[in-house]
Amino acid sequence: MDVNTQCPRCAAKRNSIVRDGFFYRADDAKFVQRLKCKACGKKFSTATSKPTYRQKRRRINHTIHLTLSFGMSQRKIARLTRVNVKTVAARLVWQAQLSRKKNQHFVKQYIERYGPIATVQFDDLVTFEHTKYKPLSVPVAVVAGTRLPIAFGVASIPAFGHLAKKARERYGKRPDNSRAMRQSLFEQLVTVLPPTVHFETDGHKHYEELIKRYFPAATHTVYTSDRSAVVGQGELKKNTFDPLFTINHFLATLRDDINRLARRTWCTTKDPMRLSDHIDLMIDVFCDYLEQRWKRGKGVCPHKSDVVHA
Ligand SMILES: [Zn+2]
Incomplete structure:
Protein backbone atom coordinates (compact mmCIF):
# COMPACT_ATOMS: atom_id res chain seq x y z
CA MET A 1 0.00 0.00 0.00
CA PRO A 51 -5.38 7.00 -13.95
CA THR A 52 -6.16 3.65 -15.61
CA TYR A 53 -9.07 3.05 -13.17
CA ARG A 54 -11.94 1.17 -14.86
CA GLN A 55 -10.07 0.68 -18.13
CA LYS A 56 -10.63 -2.72 -19.69
CA ARG A 57 -7.57 -2.68 -21.96
CA ARG A 58 -4.57 -1.41 -20.04
CA ARG A 59 -1.88 -3.13 -22.04
CA ILE A 60 -2.56 -1.14 -25.20
CA ASN A 61 -1.98 2.29 -23.61
CA HIS A 62 1.73 2.55 -24.29
CA THR A 63 1.41 1.25 -27.86
CA ILE A 64 -1.40 3.69 -28.61
CA HIS A 65 0.56 6.58 -27.15
CA LEU A 66 3.64 5.84 -29.26
CA THR A 67 1.91 4.95 -32.51
CA LEU A 68 -0.29 8.06 -32.35
CA SER A 69 2.95 10.05 -32.20
CA PHE A 70 4.64 8.04 -34.94
CA GLY A 71 2.19 9.06 -37.66
CA MET A 72 -0.14 6.08 -37.55
CA SER A 73 -3.87 6.51 -38.17
CA GLN A 74 -6.39 5.64 -35.46
CA ARG A 75 -7.89 2.90 -37.62
CA LYS A 76 -4.50 1.27 -38.21
CA ILE A 77 -3.78 1.40 -34.47
CA ALA A 78 -7.14 -0.22 -33.80
CA ARG A 79 -6.16 -3.07 -36.13
CA LEU A 80 -2.69 -3.33 -34.61
CA THR A 81 -3.91 -3.52 -31.01
CA ARG A 82 -7.11 -5.41 -31.89
CA VAL A 83 -9.50 -3.01 -30.24
CA ASN A 84 -12.36 -0.94 -31.58
CA VAL A 85 -11.40 2.35 -33.24
CA LYS A 86 -13.63 4.11 -30.69
CA THR A 87 -11.40 2.75 -27.92
CA VAL A 88 -8.37 4.27 -29.63
CA ALA A 89 -10.21 7.59 -29.97
CA ALA A 90 -11.13 7.47 -26.27
CA ARG A 91 -7.55 6.71 -25.24
CA LEU A 92 -6.33 9.67 -27.26
CA VAL A 93 -8.43 11.96 -25.08
CA TRP A 94 -7.43 10.10 -21.91
CA GLN A 95 -3.71 10.13 -22.69
CA ALA A 96 -3.76 13.81 -23.73
CA GLN A 97 -4.98 14.77 -20.27
CA LEU A 98 -1.95 13.07 -18.68
CA SER A 99 0.46 14.34 -21.33
CA ARG A 100 -0.65 17.95 -20.88
CA LYS A 101 0.34 17.91 -17.20
CA LYS A 102 3.59 16.13 -17.98
CA ASN A 103 4.51 18.67 -20.68
CA GLN A 104 3.98 21.64 -18.36
CA HIS A 105 6.13 19.94 -15.77
CA PHE A 106 8.82 19.22 -18.36
CA VAL A 107 9.18 22.92 -19.24
CA LYS A 108 9.47 23.83 -15.54
CA GLN A 109 12.11 21.14 -15.03
CA TYR A 110 14.02 22.37 -18.07
CA ILE A 111 14.17 25.89 -16.63
CA GLU A 112 15.29 24.57 -13.23
CA ARG A 113 18.05 22.55 -14.85
CA TYR A 114 19.33 24.89 -17.57
CA GLY A 115 18.32 28.33 -16.28
CA PRO A 116 15.82 30.80 -17.74
CA ILE A 117 14.96 30.48 -21.44
CA ALA A 118 16.86 33.05 -23.50
CA THR A 119 15.39 32.85 -27.02
CA VAL A 120 11.93 31.81 -28.22
CA GLN A 121 10.78 31.24 -31.81
CA PHE A 122 7.15 31.62 -32.79
CA ASP A 123 5.16 30.57 -35.83
CA ASP A 124 1.73 29.40 -36.97
CA LEU A 125 1.09 26.07 -38.62
CA VAL A 126 -1.98 26.02 -40.85
CA THR A 127 -4.15 22.93 -41.21
CA PHE A 128 -7.91 22.35 -41.47
CA GLU A 129 -10.86 20.54 -39.97
CA HIS A 130 -12.66 18.15 -42.32
CA THR A 131 -12.23 20.36 -45.42
CA LYS A 132 -9.73 22.93 -46.71
CA TYR A 133 -12.57 25.44 -46.59
CA LYS A 134 -12.37 25.34 -42.77
CA PRO A 135 -8.76 26.11 -41.91
CA LEU A 136 -7.22 25.98 -38.45
CA SER A 137 -4.24 27.94 -37.21
CA VAL A 138 -1.84 26.36 -34.72
CA PRO A 139 0.52 28.95 -33.17
CA VAL A 140 3.55 27.23 -31.61
CA ALA A 141 6.39 28.57 -29.45
CA VAL A 142 9.68 26.65 -29.10
CA VAL A 143 13.03 27.33 -27.45
CA ALA A 144 15.51 28.37 -30.16
CA GLY A 145 18.21 25.76 -30.67
CA THR A 146 16.77 23.01 -28.48
CA ARG A 147 13.34 22.62 -30.12
CA LEU A 148 11.64 22.36 -26.74
CA PRO A 149 7.97 23.22 -27.30
CA ILE A 150 6.76 25.68 -24.64
CA ALA A 151 3.20 26.43 -25.70
CA PHE A 152 0.76 25.94 -28.57
CA GLY A 153 -2.91 26.53 -29.35
CA VAL A 154 -5.52 25.57 -31.94
CA ALA A 155 -7.81 28.25 -33.40
CA SER A 156 -10.31 28.42 -36.24
CA ILE A 157 -9.58 30.95 -39.00
CA PRO A 158 -11.60 31.90 -42.10
CA ALA A 159 -10.45 30.43 -45.42
CA PHE A 160 -8.08 32.70 -47.33
CA GLY A 161 -6.80 33.14 -50.89
CA HIS A 162 -8.63 31.47 -53.76
CA LEU A 163 -10.72 29.31 -51.35
CA ALA A 164 -12.16 32.28 -49.43
CA LYS A 165 -15.17 33.03 -51.64
CA LYS A 166 -16.30 29.44 -52.08
CA ALA A 167 -15.84 28.72 -48.35
CA ARG A 168 -18.22 31.57 -47.46
CA GLU A 169 -20.76 30.29 -49.98
CA ARG A 170 -20.67 26.76 -48.64
CA TYR A 171 -20.21 27.16 -44.90
CA GLY A 172 -21.03 30.81 -44.18
CA LYS A 173 -18.85 33.17 -42.20
CA ARG A 174 -16.15 31.41 -40.16
CA PRO A 175 -14.99 33.03 -36.91
CA ASP A 176 -11.36 34.08 -36.56
CA ASN A 177 -10.20 32.90 -33.14
CA SER A 178 -6.50 33.12 -33.88
CA ARG A 179 -6.00 36.51 -32.23
CA ALA A 180 -7.67 35.40 -29.01
CA MET A 181 -5.66 32.16 -29.09
CA ARG A 182 -2.32 33.94 -29.58
CA GLN A 183 -3.20 36.22 -26.70
CA SER A 184 -3.96 33.29 -24.39
CA LEU A 185 -0.63 31.77 -25.44
CA PHE A 186 1.13 34.91 -24.29
CA GLU A 187 -0.75 34.76 -21.01
CA GLN A 188 0.76 31.29 -20.57
CA LEU A 189 4.21 32.44 -21.67
CA VAL A 190 4.31 35.27 -19.12
CA THR A 191 4.31 32.64 -16.37
CA VAL A 192 7.24 30.70 -17.88
CA LEU A 193 9.57 33.15 -19.63
CA PRO A 194 11.80 35.83 -18.05
CA PRO A 195 10.83 39.44 -18.92
CA THR A 196 14.07 40.01 -20.86
CA VAL A 197 13.58 37.06 -23.24
CA HIS A 198 14.42 37.40 -26.96
CA PHE A 199 11.72 36.60 -29.57
CA GLU A 200 12.26 35.51 -33.17
CA THR A 201 9.20 35.47 -35.43
CA ASP A 202 8.12 35.95 -39.04
CA GLY A 203 6.60 39.25 -40.19
CA HIS A 204 3.23 38.70 -38.48
CA LYS A 205 2.01 42.04 -37.06
CA HIS A 206 0.08 40.56 -34.18
CA TYR A 207 3.20 39.02 -32.59
CA GLU A 208 4.82 42.42 -32.38
CA GLU A 209 1.77 43.86 -30.67
CA LEU A 210 1.57 41.03 -28.13
CA ILE A 211 5.28 41.05 -27.33
CA LYS A 212 5.11 44.80 -26.62
CA ARG A 213 2.13 44.31 -24.35
CA TYR A 214 3.19 41.22 -22.41
CA PHE A 215 7.00 41.54 -22.54
CA PRO A 216 7.82 45.27 -22.64
CA ALA A 217 11.47 44.55 -21.71
CA ALA A 218 11.94 41.83 -24.34
CA THR A 219 13.79 42.12 -27.67
CA HIS A 220 12.28 40.97 -30.97
CA THR A 221 13.76 40.07 -34.36
CA VAL A 222 11.51 39.69 -37.42
CA TYR A 223 12.51 37.46 -40.33
CA THR A 224 10.75 37.32 -43.69
CA SER A 225 9.92 33.81 -44.83
CA ASP A 226 11.46 32.08 -47.85
CA ARG A 227 10.21 29.65 -50.43
CA SER A 228 9.58 26.13 -49.20
CA ALA A 229 11.58 23.06 -50.12
CA VAL A 230 9.85 19.88 -51.25
CA VAL A 231 11.09 17.95 -48.23
CA GLY A 232 9.93 19.04 -44.80
CA GLN A 233 6.21 19.19 -45.61
CA GLY A 234 6.45 22.83 -46.73
CA GLU A 235 7.89 23.96 -43.43
CA LEU A 236 11.58 23.60 -44.29
CA LYS A 237 12.89 26.30 -46.58
CA LYS A 238 14.91 26.18 -49.78
CA ASN A 239 17.53 28.60 -48.62
CA THR A 240 20.81 27.36 -47.22
CA PHE A 241 20.28 29.20 -43.94
CA ASP A 242 16.93 29.67 -42.24
CA PRO A 243 17.04 31.86 -39.12
CA LEU A 244 13.74 30.35 -37.97
CA PHE A 245 15.00 26.82 -38.52
CA THR A 246 14.19 25.58 -35.01
CA ILE A 247 10.49 26.40 -35.20
CA ASN A 248 10.16 25.35 -38.83
CA HIS A 249 11.87 22.06 -38.12
CA PHE A 250 9.55 21.44 -35.20
CA LEU A 251 6.49 22.23 -37.33
CA ALA A 252 7.77 19.80 -39.97
CA THR A 253 8.19 17.18 -37.22
CA LEU A 254 4.59 17.81 -36.15
CA ARG A 255 3.38 17.26 -39.70
CA ASP A 256 5.31 14.04 -40.03
CA ASP A 257 4.54 12.63 -36.57
CA ILE A 258 0.86 13.54 -36.42
CA ASN A 259 -0.77 11.77 -39.24
CA ARG A 260 -3.72 14.17 -39.56
CA LEU A 261 -1.34 17.11 -40.08
CA ALA A 262 0.54 15.50 -42.98
CA ARG A 263 -0.08 16.94 -46.41
CA ARG A 264 -1.94 14.77 -48.92
CA THR A 265 -3.40 12.41 -46.38
CA TRP A 266 -6.94 11.15 -46.10
CA CYS A 267 -6.83 11.44 -42.33
CA THR A 268 -8.24 14.80 -41.31
CA THR A 269 -9.14 16.56 -38.09
CA LYS A 270 -12.85 16.38 -37.33
CA ASP A 271 -12.73 18.25 -34.04
CA PRO A 272 -10.17 21.00 -33.24
CA MET A 273 -10.12 19.87 -29.59
CA ARG A 274 -8.88 16.43 -30.62
CA LEU A 275 -6.13 18.00 -32.71
CA SER A 276 -5.05 19.87 -29.60
CA ASP A 277 -5.10 16.59 -27.63
CA HIS A 278 -3.08 14.85 -30.33
CA ILE A 279 -0.40 17.57 -30.30
CA ASP A 280 -0.10 17.31 -26.50
CA LEU A 281 0.44 13.58 -26.85
CA MET A 282 3.07 14.04 -29.54
CA ILE A 283 4.91 16.70 -27.52
CA ASP A 284 5.05 14.26 -24.60
CA VAL A 285 6.77 11.60 -26.74
CA PHE A 286 8.96 14.25 -28.37
CA CYS A 287 10.16 15.60 -24.99
CA ASP A 288 11.08 12.06 -23.91
CA TYR A 289 13.15 11.81 -27.08
CA LEU A 290 14.84 15.18 -26.45
CA GLU A 291 15.68 14.19 -22.89
CA GLN A 292 17.22 10.90 -24.01
CA ARG A 293 19.38 12.74 -26.52
CA TRP A 294 20.55 15.26 -23.93
CA LYS A 295 21.37 12.48 -21.50
CA ARG A 296 23.55 10.79 -24.09
CA GLY A 297 25.21 14.16 -24.74
CA LYS A 298 23.77 14.26 -28.25
CA GLY A 299 21.88 16.98 -30.07
CA VAL A 300 22.12 20.62 -29.17
CA CYS A 301 23.24 21.19 -25.64
CA PRO A 302 20.36 23.28 -24.29
CA HIS A 303 22.54 25.49 -22.18
CA LYS A 304 25.08 26.30 -24.90
CA SER A 305 22.49 27.11 -27.54
CA ASP A 306 20.75 29.51 -25.22
CA VAL A 307 24.01 31.29 -24.57
CA VAL A 308 24.70 31.58 -28.31
CA HIS A 309 21.30 33.12 -28.97
CA ALA A 310 21.31 35.46 -25.99
ZN1 LIG B 1 -13.42 6.57 4.58
Whole structure:
Protein backbone atom coordinates (compact mmCIF):
# COMPACT_ATOMS: atom_id res chain seq x y z
CA MET A 1 0.00 0.00 0.00
CA ASP A 2 1.20 3.41 -0.89
CA VAL A 3 1.96 5.83 1.97
CA ASN A 4 -0.22 8.43 0.27
CA THR A 5 -3.20 6.10 0.05
CA GLN A 6 -6.34 7.76 1.35
CA CYS A 7 -10.02 6.98 1.46
CA PRO A 8 -11.84 8.08 -1.73
CA ARG A 9 -14.96 8.86 0.30
CA CYS A 10 -13.87 10.55 3.54
CA ALA A 11 -10.18 11.24 2.69
CA ALA A 12 -9.02 9.37 5.83
CA LYS A 13 -5.24 8.89 5.88
CA ARG A 14 -3.10 5.76 5.62
CA ASN A 15 -3.38 4.77 9.32
CA SER A 16 -7.16 4.23 9.17
CA ILE A 17 -7.00 2.07 6.04
CA VAL A 18 -6.65 -1.72 6.29
CA ARG A 19 -6.05 -4.51 3.79
CA ASP A 20 -9.14 -6.37 2.72
CA GLY A 21 -8.14 -9.25 0.43
CA PHE A 22 -7.28 -9.32 -3.25
CA PHE A 23 -8.95 -9.59 -6.59
CA TYR A 24 -7.53 -10.88 -9.86
CA ARG A 25 -7.54 -8.48 -12.78
CA ALA A 26 -7.62 -10.51 -15.99
CA ASP A 27 -6.85 -7.50 -18.21
CA ASP A 28 -3.17 -7.38 -17.19
CA ALA A 29 -3.01 -10.65 -15.16
CA LYS A 30 -2.37 -8.92 -11.82
CA PHE A 31 -3.60 -9.42 -8.28
CA VAL A 32 -4.89 -6.12 -6.93
CA GLN A 33 -5.01 -5.31 -3.22
CA ARG A 34 -8.45 -4.50 -1.91
CA LEU A 35 -8.62 -1.92 0.90
CA LYS A 36 -11.12 -0.82 3.50
CA CYS A 37 -11.54 2.45 5.38
CA LYS A 38 -11.98 1.94 9.11
CA ALA A 39 -13.47 5.39 9.56
CA CYS A 40 -16.38 5.18 7.10
CA GLY A 41 -16.37 1.56 6.00
CA LYS A 42 -15.77 2.37 2.30
CA LYS A 43 -14.21 -0.48 0.33
CA PHE A 44 -11.89 0.24 -2.54
CA SER A 45 -8.56 -0.98 -3.98
CA THR A 46 -5.10 0.23 -4.92
CA ALA A 47 -6.42 0.54 -8.49
CA THR A 48 -9.07 3.10 -7.53
CA SER A 49 -6.71 6.07 -7.50
CA LYS A 50 -4.81 5.11 -10.70
CA PRO A 51 -5.38 7.00 -13.95
CA THR A 52 -6.16 3.65 -15.61
CA TYR A 53 -9.07 3.05 -13.17
CA ARG A 54 -11.94 1.17 -14.86
CA GLN A 55 -10.07 0.68 -18.13
CA LYS A 56 -10.63 -2.72 -19.69
CA ARG A 57 -7.57 -2.68 -21.96
CA ARG A 58 -4.57 -1.41 -20.04
CA ARG A 59 -1.88 -3.13 -22.04
CA ILE A 60 -2.56 -1.14 -25.20
CA ASN A 61 -1.98 2.29 -23.61
CA HIS A 62 1.73 2.55 -24.29
CA THR A 63 1.41 1.25 -27.86
CA ILE A 64 -1.40 3.69 -28.61
CA HIS A 65 0.56 6.58 -27.15
CA LEU A 66 3.64 5.84 -29.26
CA THR A 67 1.91 4.95 -32.51
CA LEU A 68 -0.29 8.06 -32.35
CA SER A 69 2.95 10.05 -32.20
CA PHE A 70 4.64 8.04 -34.94
CA GLY A 71 2.19 9.06 -37.66
CA MET A 72 -0.14 6.08 -37.55
CA SER A 73 -3.87 6.51 -38.17
CA GLN A 74 -6.39 5.64 -35.46
CA ARG A 75 -7.89 2.90 -37.62
CA LYS A 76 -4.50 1.27 -38.21
CA ILE A 77 -3.78 1.40 -34.47
CA ALA A 78 -7.14 -0.22 -33.80
CA ARG A 79 -6.16 -3.07 -36.13
CA LEU A 80 -2.69 -3.33 -34.61
CA THR A 81 -3.91 -3.52 -31.01
CA ARG A 82 -7.11 -5.41 -31.89
CA VAL A 83 -9.50 -3.01 -30.24
CA ASN A 84 -12.36 -0.94 -31.58
CA VAL A 85 -11.40 2.35 -33.24
CA LYS A 86 -13.63 4.11 -30.69
CA THR A 87 -11.40 2.75 -27.92
CA VAL A 88 -8.37 4.27 -29.63
CA ALA A 89 -10.21 7.59 -29.97
CA ALA A 90 -11.13 7.47 -26.27
CA ARG A 91 -7.55 6.71 -25.24
CA LEU A 92 -6.33 9.67 -27.26
CA VAL A 93 -8.43 11.96 -25.08
CA TRP A 94 -7.43 10.10 -21.91
CA GLN A 95 -3.71 10.13 -22.69
CA ALA A 96 -3.76 13.81 -23.73
CA GLN A 97 -4.98 14.77 -20.27
CA LEU A 98 -1.95 13.07 -18.68
CA SER A 99 0.46 14.34 -21.33
CA ARG A 100 -0.65 17.95 -20.88
CA LYS A 101 0.34 17.91 -17.20
CA LYS A 102 3.59 16.13 -17.98
CA ASN A 103 4.51 18.67 -20.68
CA GLN A 104 3.98 21.64 -18.36
CA HIS A 105 6.13 19.94 -15.77
CA PHE A 106 8.82 19.22 -18.36
CA VAL A 107 9.18 22.92 -19.24
CA LYS A 108 9.47 23.83 -15.54
CA GLN A 109 12.11 21.14 -15.03
CA TYR A 110 14.02 22.37 -18.07
CA ILE A 111 14.17 25.89 -16.63
CA GLU A 112 15.29 24.57 -13.23
CA ARG A 113 18.05 22.55 -14.85
CA TYR A 114 19.33 24.89 -17.57
CA GLY A 115 18.32 28.33 -16.28
CA PRO A 116 15.82 30.80 -17.74
CA ILE A 117 14.96 30.48 -21.44
CA ALA A 118 16.86 33.05 -23.50
CA THR A 119 15.39 32.85 -27.02
CA VAL A 120 11.93 31.81 -28.22
CA GLN A 121 10.78 31.24 -31.81
CA PHE A 122 7.15 31.62 -32.79
CA ASP A 123 5.16 30.57 -35.83
CA ASP A 124 1.73 29.40 -36.97
CA LEU A 125 1.09 26.07 -38.62
CA VAL A 126 -1.98 26.02 -40.85
CA THR A 127 -4.15 22.93 -41.21
CA PHE A 128 -7.91 22.35 -41.47
CA GLU A 129 -10.86 20.54 -39.97
CA HIS A 130 -12.66 18.15 -42.32
CA THR A 131 -12.23 20.36 -45.42
CA LYS A 132 -9.73 22.93 -46.71
CA TYR A 133 -12.57 25.44 -46.59
CA LYS A 134 -12.37 25.34 -42.77
CA PRO A 135 -8.76 26.11 -41.91
CA LEU A 136 -7.22 25.98 -38.45
CA SER A 137 -4.24 27.94 -37.21
CA VAL A 138 -1.84 26.36 -34.72
CA PRO A 139 0.52 28.95 -33.17
CA VAL A 140 3.55 27.23 -31.61
CA ALA A 141 6.39 28.57 -29.45
CA VAL A 142 9.68 26.65 -29.10
CA VAL A 143 13.03 27.33 -27.45
CA ALA A 144 15.51 28.37 -30.16
CA GLY A 145 18.21 25.76 -30.67
CA THR A 146 16.77 23.01 -28.48
CA ARG A 147 13.34 22.62 -30.12
CA LEU A 148 11.64 22.36 -26.74
CA PRO A 149 7.97 23.22 -27.30
CA ILE A 150 6.76 25.68 -24.64
CA ALA A 151 3.20 26.43 -25.70
CA PHE A 152 0.76 25.94 -28.57
CA GLY A 153 -2.91 26.53 -29.35
CA VAL A 154 -5.52 25.57 -31.94
CA ALA A 155 -7.81 28.25 -33.40
CA SER A 156 -10.31 28.42 -36.24
CA ILE A 157 -9.58 30.95 -39.00
CA PRO A 158 -11.60 31.90 -42.10
CA ALA A 159 -10.45 30.43 -45.42
CA PHE A 160 -8.08 32.70 -47.33
CA GLY A 161 -6.80 33.14 -50.89
CA HIS A 162 -8.63 31.47 -53.76
CA LEU A 163 -10.72 29.31 -51.35
CA ALA A 164 -12.16 32.28 -49.43
CA LYS A 165 -15.17 33.03 -51.64
CA LYS A 166 -16.30 29.44 -52.08
CA ALA A 167 -15.84 28.72 -48.35
CA ARG A 168 -18.22 31.57 -47.46
CA GLU A 169 -20.76 30.29 -49.98
CA ARG A 170 -20.67 26.76 -48.64
CA TYR A 171 -20.21 27.16 -44.90
CA GLY A 172 -21.03 30.81 -44.18
CA LYS A 173 -18.85 33.17 -42.20
CA ARG A 174 -16.15 31.41 -40.16
CA PRO A 175 -14.99 33.03 -36.91
CA ASP A 176 -11.36 34.08 -36.56
CA ASN A 177 -10.20 32.90 -33.14
CA SER A 178 -6.50 33.12 -33.88
CA ARG A 179 -6.00 36.51 -32.23
CA ALA A 180 -7.67 35.40 -29.01
CA MET A 181 -5.66 32.16 -29.09
CA ARG A 182 -2.32 33.94 -29.58
CA GLN A 183 -3.20 36.22 -26.70
CA SER A 184 -3.96 33.29 -24.39
CA LEU A 185 -0.63 31.77 -25.44
CA PHE A 186 1.13 34.91 -24.29
CA GLU A 187 -0.75 34.76 -21.01
CA GLN A 188 0.76 31.29 -20.57
CA LEU A 189 4.21 32.44 -21.67
CA VAL A 190 4.31 35.27 -19.12
CA THR A 191 4.31 32.64 -16.37
CA VAL A 192 7.24 30.70 -17.88
CA LEU A 193 9.57 33.15 -19.63
CA PRO A 194 11.80 35.83 -18.05
CA PRO A 195 10.83 39.44 -18.92
CA THR A 196 14.07 40.01 -20.86
CA VAL A 197 13.58 37.06 -23.24
CA HIS A 198 14.42 37.40 -26.96
CA PHE A 199 11.72 36.60 -29.57
CA GLU A 200 12.26 35.51 -33.17
CA THR A 201 9.20 35.47 -35.43
CA ASP A 202 8.12 35.95 -39.04
CA GLY A 203 6.60 39.25 -40.19
CA HIS A 204 3.23 38.70 -38.48
CA LYS A 205 2.01 42.04 -37.06
CA HIS A 206 0.08 40.56 -34.18
CA TYR A 207 3.20 39.02 -32.59
CA GLU A 208 4.82 42.42 -32.38
CA GLU A 209 1.77 43.86 -30.67
CA LEU A 210 1.57 41.03 -28.13
CA ILE A 211 5.28 41.05 -27.33
CA LYS A 212 5.11 44.80 -26.62
CA ARG A 213 2.13 44.31 -24.35
CA TYR A 214 3.19 41.22 -22.41
CA PHE A 215 7.00 41.54 -22.54
CA PRO A 216 7.82 45.27 -22.64
CA ALA A 217 11.47 44.55 -21.71
CA ALA A 218 11.94 41.83 -24.34
CA THR A 219 13.79 42.12 -27.67
CA HIS A 220 12.28 40.97 -30.97
CA THR A 221 13.76 40.07 -34.36
CA VAL A 222 11.51 39.69 -37.42
CA TYR A 223 12.51 37.46 -40.33
CA THR A 224 10.75 37.32 -43.69
CA SER A 225 9.92 33.81 -44.83
CA ASP A 226 11.46 32.08 -47.85
CA ARG A 227 10.21 29.65 -50.43
CA SER A 228 9.58 26.13 -49.20
CA ALA A 229 11.58 23.06 -50.12
CA VAL A 230 9.85 19.88 -51.25
CA VAL A 231 11.09 17.95 -48.23
CA GLY A 232 9.93 19.04 -44.80
CA GLN A 233 6.21 19.19 -45.61
CA GLY A 234 6.45 22.83 -46.73
CA GLU A 235 7.89 23.96 -43.43
CA LEU A 236 11.58 23.60 -44.29
CA LYS A 237 12.89 26.30 -46.58
CA LYS A 238 14.91 26.18 -49.78
CA ASN A 239 17.53 28.60 -48.62
CA THR A 240 20.81 27.36 -47.22
CA PHE A 241 20.28 29.20 -43.94
CA ASP A 242 16.93 29.67 -42.24
CA PRO A 243 17.04 31.86 -39.12
CA LEU A 244 13.74 30.35 -37.97
CA PHE A 245 15.00 26.82 -38.52
CA THR A 246 14.19 25.58 -35.01
CA ILE A 247 10.49 26.40 -35.20
CA ASN A 248 10.16 25.35 -38.83
CA HIS A 249 11.87 22.06 -38.12
CA PHE A 250 9.55 21.44 -35.20
CA LEU A 251 6.49 22.23 -37.33
CA ALA A 252 7.77 19.80 -39.97
CA THR A 253 8.19 17.18 -37.22
CA LEU A 254 4.59 17.81 -36.15
CA ARG A 255 3.38 17.26 -39.70
CA ASP A 256 5.31 14.04 -40.03
CA ASP A 257 4.54 12.63 -36.57
CA ILE A 258 0.86 13.54 -36.42
CA ASN A 259 -0.77 11.77 -39.24
CA ARG A 260 -3.72 14.17 -39.56
CA LEU A 261 -1.34 17.11 -40.08
CA ALA A 262 0.54 15.50 -42.98
CA ARG A 263 -0.08 16.94 -46.41
CA ARG A 264 -1.94 14.77 -48.92
CA THR A 265 -3.40 12.41 -46.38
CA TRP A 266 -6.94 11.15 -46.10
CA CYS A 267 -6.83 11.44 -42.33
CA THR A 268 -8.24 14.80 -41.31
CA THR A 269 -9.14 16.56 -38.09
CA LYS A 270 -12.85 16.38 -37.33
CA ASP A 271 -12.73 18.25 -34.04
CA PRO A 272 -10.17 21.00 -33.24
CA MET A 273 -10.12 19.87 -29.59
CA ARG A 274 -8.88 16.43 -30.62
CA LEU A 275 -6.13 18.00 -32.71
CA SER A 276 -5.05 19.87 -29.60
CA ASP A 277 -5.10 16.59 -27.63
CA HIS A 278 -3.08 14.85 -30.33
CA ILE A 279 -0.40 17.57 -30.30
CA ASP A 280 -0.10 17.31 -26.50
CA LEU A 281 0.44 13.58 -26.85
CA MET A 282 3.07 14.04 -29.54
CA ILE A 283 4.91 16.70 -27.52
CA ASP A 284 5.05 14.26 -24.60
CA VAL A 285 6.77 11.60 -26.74
CA PHE A 286 8.96 14.25 -28.37
CA CYS A 287 10.16 15.60 -24.99
CA ASP A 288 11.08 12.06 -23.91
CA TYR A 289 13.15 11.81 -27.08
CA LEU A 290 14.84 15.18 -26.45
CA GLU A 291 15.68 14.19 -22.89
CA GLN A 292 17.22 10.90 -24.01
CA ARG A 293 19.38 12.74 -26.52
CA TRP A 294 20.55 15.26 -23.93
CA LYS A 295 21.37 12.48 -21.50
CA ARG A 296 23.55 10.79 -24.09
CA GLY A 297 25.21 14.16 -24.74
CA LYS A 298 23.77 14.26 -28.25
CA GLY A 299 21.88 16.98 -30.07
CA VAL A 300 22.12 20.62 -29.17
CA CYS A 301 23.24 21.19 -25.64
CA PRO A 302 20.36 23.28 -24.29
CA HIS A 303 22.54 25.49 -22.18
CA LYS A 304 25.08 26.30 -24.90
CA SER A 305 22.49 27.11 -27.54
CA ASP A 306 20.75 29.51 -25.22
CA VAL A 307 24.01 31.29 -24.57
CA VAL A 308 24.70 31.58 -28.31
CA HIS A 309 21.30 33.12 -28.97
CA ALA A 310 21.31 35.46 -25.99
ZN1 LIG B 1 -13.42 6.57 4.58
